[in-house]
Amino acid sequence: MRLPIPFRETLSGFKSLLIGMRITLGQFFKPSITVQYPRQTLKMPARFRGRIELIFDQATGKSRCTACLLCQRACPSNCIAVEGARTEGEKHKHVTDYKLDFTMCSLCGLCIEACPFDAIQFTKVYNAVSFSRDGLNNLDLVREIETKRKAWLQTHPPPAPGPAASPAPRQPQPEASSP
Amino acid sequence: MSNLLSIEPVRILTYLVGICAFVGANAAYLVLAERKIAGRIQRRPGPNEAGYGGWMQPFADVLKLFAKQVMIPPGTDILLYCAAPLMVMAPPLMCLAVVPFGESLVARNLDIGLLFVFAFGSINVMALMLGGWASRNKYSIISAARVVSQNVAYEIPMLLVVITLLMVAGTLDLNELIRQQAGGFWNWNLLRVWVNPLMPVTFIIFFICMLAETNRAPFDMAESESELVAGAFTEYGGMGFGVFFMAEYSNIVLGCCLGTVLFLGGWQSPLPLAALSGPLWGPVWFLLKMYALIFTVMLVRWTFPRTQFYGLLNLSWKILIPLSLFSLLLTGAMMKLPLVLQRLF
Ligand code: SF4
Ligand code: SF4
Numbered sequence: 001m002r003l004p005i006p007f008r009e010t011l012s013g014f015k016s017l018l019i020g021m022r023i024t025l026g027q028f029f030k031p032s033i034t035v036q037y038p039r040q041t042l043k044m045p046a047r048f049r050g051r052i053e054l055i056f057d058q059a060t061g062k063s064r065c066t067a068c069l070l071c072q073r074a075c076p077s078n079c080i081a082v083e084g085a086r087t088e089g090e091k092h093k094h095v096t097d098y099k100l101d102f103t104m105c106s107l108c109g110l111c112i113e114a115c116p117f118d119a120i121q122f123t124k125v126y127n128a129v130s131f132s133r134d135g136l137n138n139l140d141l142v143r144e145i146e147t148k149r150k151a152w153l154q155t156h157p158p159p160a161p162g163p164a165a166s167p168a169p170r171q172p173q174p175e176a177s178s179p
Numbered sequence: 180m181s182n183l184l185s186i187e188p189v190r191i192l193t194y195l196v197g198i199c200a201f202v203g204a205n206a207a208y209l210v211l212a213e214r215k216i217a218g219r220i221q222r223r224p225g226p227n228e229a230g231y232g233g234w235m236q237p238f239a240d241v242l243k244l245f246a247k248q249v250m251i252p253p254g255t256d257i258l259l260y261c262a263a264p265l266m267v268m269a270p271p272l273m274c275l276a277v278v279p280f281g282e283s284l285v286a287r288n289l290d291i292g293l294l295f296v297f298a299f300g301s302i303n304v305m306a307l308m309l310g311g312w313a314s315r316n317k318y319s320i321i322s323a324a325r326v327v328s329q330n331v332a333y334e335i336p337m338l339l340v341v342i343t344l345l346m347v348a349g350t351l352d353l354n355e356l357i358r359q360q361a362g363g364f365w366n367w368n369l370l371r372v373w374v375n376p377l378m379p380v381t382f383i384i385f386f387i388c389m390l391a392e393t394n395r396a397p398f399d400m401a402e403s404e405s406e407l408v409a410g411a412f413t414e415y416g417g418m419g420f421g422v423f424f425m426a427e428y429s430n431i432v433l434g435c436c437l438g439t440v441l442f443l444g445g446w447q448s449p450l451p452l453a454a455l456s457g458p459l460w461g462p463v464w465f466l467l468k469m470y471a472l473i474f475t476v477m478l479v480r481w482t483f484p485r486t487q488f489y490g491l492l493n494l495s496w497k498i499l500i501p502l503s504l505f506s507l508l509l510t511g512a513m514m515k516l517p518l519v520l521q522r523l524f
């Protein structure tokens with residue numbers, strides 16, 4: 001026996017209401033998935049693009065950058081300014097000043113592509129904030145490297161000067177350390 | 180203690196304070212519970228900053244509301260504007276006086292308790308209407324009109340359902356109603372299908388009407404914040420709004436108390452065991468059932484979207500009222516049929 005349409009509609013409507021309530025009740029007993037943001041943070045995915053940074057080479061305690069200016073030329077937004085200097089006996093120059101204007105950066109990654117020494121990479125900094133424009137338009141990446149170097153020197157004391165030949169590698173050898 | 184309670188003024192005062200505290204604590208913590216439950220349903224923790232995982236949130240809320248200036252917008256009818264929050268808060272407080280939380284834990288055991296509850300319970304509507312009207316605000320007035328037509332529509336099936344129950348029980352005394360449901364959950368009115376096979380359906384009708392009467396989602400047409408700002412409360416700020424909010428939860432408490440008394444056997448234990456019944460267990464069972472109902476109310480709110488106003492009225496006039504009328508007739512027929520048969524044969 002088929003019920004008249006209004007009855008059937010009422011019954012099926014009621015059934016769907018119950019199904020809805022079952023679903024919400026099911027969710028009620030599942031754990032919450034909130035990240036308590038300032039206290040917990042998500043790990044940024046591997047391909048996340050934060051602003052660029054100079055890579056700190058753990059082997060040498062320096063940047064691999066040779067101030068070849070390829071990144072500066074590759075940047076379509078013109079937001080990189082590199083300066084370098086050569087010390088006696090060095091094969092390449094080394095970077096003395098690396099300024100990034102992050103207010104202009106489009107995170108296109110062309111600088112990273114261009115770098116022949118694999119010296120820059122994207123950071124995972126997703127919350128780059130500042131109280132004024134000045135805080136972001138003149139980021140000093142070399143200073144960052146230097147702070148890292150200070151920490152690095154704590155664990156890697158410089159070899160005592162003396163007869164022992166310094167094993168500190170002269171060449172940065174970018175291929176060796178980059179996968 | 181018991182002889183002190185038998186002194187009338189002491190008794191009145193005790194119950195007055197008790198009911199006020201009960202209503203206040205419930206209103207405060209049900210708001211929190213609602214937000215927590217909403218959070219859980221949406222897979223988030225809900226308010227968890229204000230002290231001990233969020234448990235101090237009501238104090239923070241109340242403090243905030245108290246600290247706000249009481250604004251009376253120009254052009255309002257000041258008397259009605261101020262009276263509305265009081266009138267909306269008073270009925271649940273009054274009605275709780277006759278609700279038996281335990282066999283002897285009732286402020287005033289009236290023999291017309293059910294009538295009392297319905298008589299005062301409907302003042303709530305008038306208060307909302309007055310508040311909306313006195314605010315002199317278009318949204319408030321639309322909301323007031325909605326409240327009235329919604330409550331008129333849902334009062335009818337509600338009363339029909341209650342009349343059905345009354346025909347079965349033959350008493351308006353809430354305690355007596357509960358006593359008749361003694362002896363296990365199969366004796367609760369909810370499951371008394373031998374009296375009327377539609378008993379569970381009448382409970383569902385009652386529940387829906389209760390949602391509608393307390394203006395809860397999905398029937399919160401009075402306070403549909405996406406269309407009417409805040410409905411009848413638009414012009415109320417600070418504690419005026421707070422009182423309306425508290426009243427909403429107090430009405431839910433009252434509605435769920437009523438549902439417990441009428442359908443879920445009140446303070447009767449679900450199993451007829453001597454160990455589980457008694458003056459101490461009574462309130463426990465009562466509160467358990469009541470909070471289970473309140474949980475369902477909240478679950479419903481966070482499950483279903485708000486209905487349209489037409490849908491709301493259609494549901495009442497086209498489904499609930501015919502159904503409850505049918506159930507009423509069926510109950511009457513089933514009660515009288517044995518007598519008729521007796522007379523015939
Ligand atoms: S990511 Fe693009 S825009 Fe940003 S510094 Fe590199 S090249 Fe310039
Ligand atoms: S970061 Fe790379 S591309 Fe840019 S100057 Fe240094 S070595 Fe050259």
